[in-house]
Amino acid sequence: xxxxxxxxxxxxxxxxxxxxxxxxxxxxxxxxxxxxxxxxxxxxxxxxxxxxxxxxxxxxxxxxxxxxxxxxxxxxxxxxxxxxxxxxxxxxxxxxxxxxxxxxxxxxxxxxxxxxxxxxxxxxxxxxxxxxxxxxxxxxxxxxxxxxxxxxxxxxxxxxxxxxxxxxxxxxxxxxxxxxxxxxxxxxxxxxxxxxxxxxxxxxxxxxxxxxxxxxxx
Amino acid sequence: xxxxxxxxxxxxxxxxxxxxxxxxxxxxxxxxxxxxxxxxxxxxxxxxxxxxxxxxxxxxxxxxxxxxxxxxxxxxxxxxxxxxxxxxxxxxxxxxxxxxxxxxxxxxxxxxxxxxxxxxxxxxxxxxxxxxxxxxxxxxxxxxxxxxxxxxxxxxxxxxxxxxxxxxxxxxxxxxxxxxxxxxxxxxxxxxxxxxxxxxxxxxxxxxxxxxxxxxxx
DNA sequence: CGTAACCTGACACCAGGCTGAAGAGATTTC
DNA sequence: GAAATCTCTTCAGCCTGGTGTCAGGTTACG
Numbered sequence: 419x420x421x422x423x424x425x426x427x428x429x430x431x432x433x434x435x436x437x438x439x440x441x442x443x444x445x446x447x448x449x450x451x452x453x454x455x456x457x458x459x460x461x462x463x464x465x466x467x468x469x470x471x472x473x474x475x476x477x478x479x480x481x482x483x484x485x486x487x488x489x490x491x492x493x494x495x496x497x498x499x500x501x502x503x504x505x506x507x508x509x510x511x512x513x514x515x516x517x518x519x520x521x522x523x524x525x526x527x528x529x530x531x532x533x534x535x536x537x538x539x540x541x542x543x544x545x546x547x548x549x550x551x552x553x554x555x556x557x558x559x560x561x562x563x564x565x566x567x568x569x570x571x572x573x574x575x576x577x578x579x580x581x582x583x584x585x586x587x588x589x590x591x592x593x594x595x596x597x598x599x600x601x602x603x604x605x606x607x608x609x610x611x612x613x614x615x616x617x618x619x620x621x622x623x624x625x626x627x628x629x630x631x632x633x634x635x636x
Numbered sequence: 637x638x639x640x641x642x643x644x645x646x647x648x649x650x651x652x653x654x655x656x657x658x659x660x661x662x663x664x665x666x667x668x669x670x671x672x673x674x675x676x677x678x679x680x681x682x683x684x685x686x687x688x689x690x691x692x693x694x695x696x697x698x699x700x701x702x703x704x705x706x707x708x709x710x711x712x713x714x715x716x717x718x719x720x721x722x723x724x725x726x727x728x729x730x731x732x733x734x735x736x737x738x739x740x741x742x743x744x745x746x747x748x749x750x751x752x753x754x755x756x757x758x759x760x761x762x763x764x765x766x767x768x769x770x771x772x773x774x775x776x777x778x779x780x781x782x783x784x785x786x787x788x789x790x791x792x793x794x795x796x797x798x799x800x801x802x803x804x805x806x807x808x809x810x811x812x813x814x815x816x817x818x819x820x821x822x823x824x825x826x827x828x829x830x831x832x833x834x835x836x837x838x839x840x841x842x843x844x845x846x847x848x849x850x851x852x853x854x
Numbered sequence: 855c856g857t858a859a860c861c862t863g864a865c866a867c868c869a870g871g872c873t874g875a876a877g878a879g880a881t882t883t884c
Numbered sequence: 885g886a887a888a889t890c891t892c893t894t895c896a897g898c899c900t901g902g903t904g905t906c907a908g909g910t911t912a913c914g
Binding site: 868869870873882 | 888891896910
């Protein structure tokens, strides 16, 4: 899927871009409205992530222009917590969903996937890895033929690993999807969650790459 | 079954048409109201899917004209999230069901089939989950062998859970079906309604996935 | 064999979930 | 139009199980 990210904060923007890219989507990141307009005129995006805090305050205009031109590309807007009026106006102007800053990157991923799925009409596919079957959209895991129940954190780790399946995922990356942006942790929490996942999904589900990270087979 | 689809977005329209055709129904797709009127005057459709976002805003008129002419063909309307007033007016004008954009195409298929069944005089099938039997079409719930009476909000929560049965549904998603999209809520209302549902339908009807959401068995 | 990296059982703590109660509206009944 | 009933929303206090941490054991690698 091709995503257009319109966000002027380059730290947050980078994090969002990486997270979406990690989900296997292509991302173009524009920091200014005029750049974004140009891109939208020339590329067929399948999703737009639009920050309504842009300093020139013309994000809403962009959205309205899009809809006026009968462009129905799904748009998710992001606003600050207090900008309720802006958010409502955004929804009235044709946005499909919204996120309130600060948001968990995993929450953002979920919304992006949900909107994309709705628009494409594809049911979320189950991913099979050995005897484990995973439905990311429905948050369901089946081991052998029995469903496994995961906790929130366990799910976050699993999701990260599965989205990158085949690749080696570092502890730092897993930590990032566990503790959204900011809160640091001083313990071996990642190891603990890997251990818990192995207990629930089978010892061989995750393999350890010493000094590098973890990996699930492709 | 012969379906008339009235939708001006040609991407979405194509997707809907393909999906309905895949269910074995015949579809005629009109992008303008006047075309649709002509078609309705000349073809006996068994279902109409009507987009109320049409730029000329005359979808409602079409519906009213149909009903004024005593044409009882089942009509499902589609509206944007924020168009609550339009949706209500549509239902008051004689629509049989509605879908809020963006919607799951599979959900749309389900509604189309449901309407088709009702129209054909077949009873809508009850969904059985443990000792609970649910008829989404008629809004009837039976526990054991006694009917249960649910309030509006309770029903909204139940419907969301049952339509996605098997999947874990987040609180945010439930909230979206309880309140006008984008409305904020500052309480544990979702928890309260889950609690009420459990009291009426049995404690085990809904299971909690801590930190993730709720789930009814498939 | 020594060391660093990793694994995992145990445990205290507290965030998240549950539910009874109660007030404010809304709706119905008389 | 007042009373009675039903529904919605919020809140507070209780309770549970998820979470982070650590310690001691295990494994890989030079």
